[in-house]
Amino acid sequence: MKYELYYWPGIxxxxxxxxxxxxxxxxxxxxxxxxxxxxGGGVSAxxxxxxxxxxxxxxxxxxxxxxxxxxxxxxxxxxxYLGGRLGLAPRDAAGRLWTHQLQLTIMDLVAEAxxxxxxxxxxxxxxxxxxxxxxxxxxxxxxxxxKFYGYFERVLERxxxxxxxxxxxxITYADLSxxxxxxxxxxxxxAASRKALRATPRLEALHDAVLDRPRxxxxxASKRRLDFNNDDIFRRYKALDG
Amino acid sequence: MKYELYYWPGIxxxxxxxxxxxxxxxxxxxxxxxxxxxxGGGVSAxxxxxxxxxxxxxxxxxxxxxxxxxxxxxxxxxxxYLGGRLGLAPRDAAGRLWTHQLQLTIMDLVAEAxxxxxxxxxxxxxxxxxxxxxxxxxxxxxxxxxKFYGYFERVLERxxxxxxxxxxxxITYADLSxxxxxxxxxxxxxAASRKALRATPRLEALHDAVLDRPRxxxxxASKRRLDFNNDDIFRRYKALDG
Numbered sequence: 190m191k192y193e194l195y196y197w198p199g200i201x202x203x204x205x206x207x208x209x210x211x212x213x214x215x216x217x218x219x220x221x222x223x224x225x226x227x228x229g230g231g232v233s234a235x236x237x238x239x240x241x242x243x244x245x246x247x248x249x250x251x252x253x254x255x256x257x258x259x260x261x262x263x264x265x266x267x268x269x270y271l272g273g274r275l276g277l278a279p280r281d282a283a284g285r286l287w288t289h290q291l292q293l294t295i296m297d298l299v300a301e302a303x304x305x306x307x308x309x310x311x312x313x314x315x316x317x318x319x320x321x322x323x324x325x326x327x328x329x330x331x332x333x334x335x336k337f338y339g340y341f342e343r344v345l346e347r348x349x350x351x352x353x354x355x356x357x358x359x360i361t362y363a364d365l366s367x368x369x370x371x372x373x374x375x376x377x378x379x380a381a382s383r384k385a386l387r388a389t390p391r392l393e394a395l396h397d398a399v400l401d402r403p404r405x406x407x408x409x410a411s412k413r414r415l416d417f418n419n420d421d422i423f424r425r426y427k428a429l430d431g
Numbered sequence: 432m433k434y435e436l437y438y439w440p441g442i443x444x445x446x447x448x449x450x451x452x453x454x455x456x457x458x459x460x461x462x463x464x465x466x467x468x469x470x471g472g473g474v475s476a477x478x479x480x481x482x483x484x485x486x487x488x489x490x491x492x493x494x495x496x497x498x499x500x501x502x503x504x505x506x507x508x509x510x511x512y513l514g515g516r517l518g519l520a521p522r523d524a525a526g527r528l529w530t531h532q533l534q535l536t537i538m539d540l541v542a543e544a545x546x547x548x549x550x551x552x553x554x555x556x557x558x559x560x561x562x563x564x565x566x567x568x569x570x571x572x573x574x575x576x577x578k579f580y581g582y583f584e585r586v587l588e589r590x591x592x593x594x595x596x597x598x599x600x601x602i603t604y605a606d607l608s609x610x611x612x613x614x615x616x617x618x619x620x621x622a623a624s625r626k627a628l629r630a631t632p633r634l635e636a637l638h639d640a641v642l643d644r645p646r647x648x649x650x651x652a653s654k655r656r657l658d659f660n661n662d663d664i665f666r667r668y669k670a671l672d673g
Contacts (some may be wrong), residue, residue, distance in 0.1 A: 245589050246529050249536045249582050259525055263535040270528055283501055286512055287488050293505040294491045308550045309563060310570035321551060321563040328552030340491050347487050
């Protein structure tokens with residue numbers, strides 16, 4: 190199967206969680222928005238599915254994945270679909286549901302990280318919501334981030350297989366996503382991350398184990414991997430790191 | 432199978448999406464927190480799973496469901512599990528993924544509705560974030576709510592089965608959740624809801640069709656159904672309805 194990934198160009202965003210799974214599995218895929226408009230790419234390709242009258246099951250927002258004739262939206266849903274196919278989820282139904290549950294919790298963390306710089310509205314500029322952003326970021330650093338990190342650390346602790354991942358012996362897509370979230374939070378909140386990770390050594394080790402996987406390493410060093418930047422979900426504003 | 436639902440007492444919250452599915456299917460379930468502490472209920476029963484050292488796969492937050500020995504967290508994940516078992520999801524894999532995708536988008540809408548009254552932090556009082564709440568609610572009413580409603584109206588339009596639901600001929604758990612979200616938004620934003628629903632007649636008809644289902648009707652008239660209230664996700668603050 191050759192997959193087509195549809196996501197906004199120029200940022201990692203939520204598309205990155207899908208990319209990491211595809212890259213780690215060595216799957217064949219095209220990042221459609223990176224093709225030229227002439228070759229059917231660019232933002233027009235996304236809009237065709239978001240706005241086209243003939244799309245029977247339209248996604249609400251990118252990322253979405255085309256797999257044959259199937260169009261799949263919602264990041265965690267895409268990974269639920271890909272997990273088994275790419276060997277990045279357990280084989281048993283209960284294990285798959287648990288992996289998906291972790292992924293949904295990671296997506297909640299990511300949404301809250303985003304809202305630190307956009308607490309009032311995602312369509313408004315950061316500059317127009319700096320004061321509430323500072324307050325929300327404080328709550329995120331002091332309460333939410335430690336709560337999420339503490340939770341995932343407990344999950345790692347209780348995976349009795351002794352593996353570095355959260356579910357069973359093998360790395361899952363949720364582990365790849367967790368590593369990406371940690372990396373993003375490190376970019377956005379370097380001081381708060383240092384503090385949080387000191388208390389969650391298993392989480393830091395998971396991050397390192399994922400970044401050490403050969404295909405992930407190769408991907409991160411490639412031109413396909415975009416840098417973290419301040420148009421993205423994770424943003425580095427000094428005022429928000431306390 | 433006799434299910435056990437774990438959710439905070441006193442509010443509908445995210446537990447309500449699970450309750451509606453269980454009620455519509457006539458499933459046997461116990462709302463554990465409503466039992467007395469002496470009978471193993473109350474908030475202690477929740478805390479046992481949230482904080483207990485011996486829980487192998489702990490949920491991050493309520494709601495969670497016990498089904499036999501399986502413990503399942505994250506609202507949309509619980510419904511993914513229950514959907515097929517309760518006859519509230521299509522039989523084919525693509526249809527199930529699509530239903531789940533819609534559910535995840537509904538959960539995004541619900542999270543945004545919550546953040547209108549808590550844009551700074553969910554652990555702080557509304558009274559301490561009234562000014563940013565007013566700004567966020569304005570953005571929600573004017574941009575986000577119409578965007579979500581417009582999206583779901585298109586989804587209904589494109590369900591060519593002619594049924595009132597979003598997926599195929601039969602009502603799914605996503606339809607039940609959609610009706611609950613519409614009802615909640617009507618409570619919280621009566622004026623904005625009137626305006627939004629005028630533009631989305633199919634969505635209003637879906638809401639009415641769900642509330643007209645015999646088991647849902649009976650549930651809503653029962654003592655098991657709590658009223659909307661201002662400790663809940665959907666809150667009626669006059670200042671936030673514009």
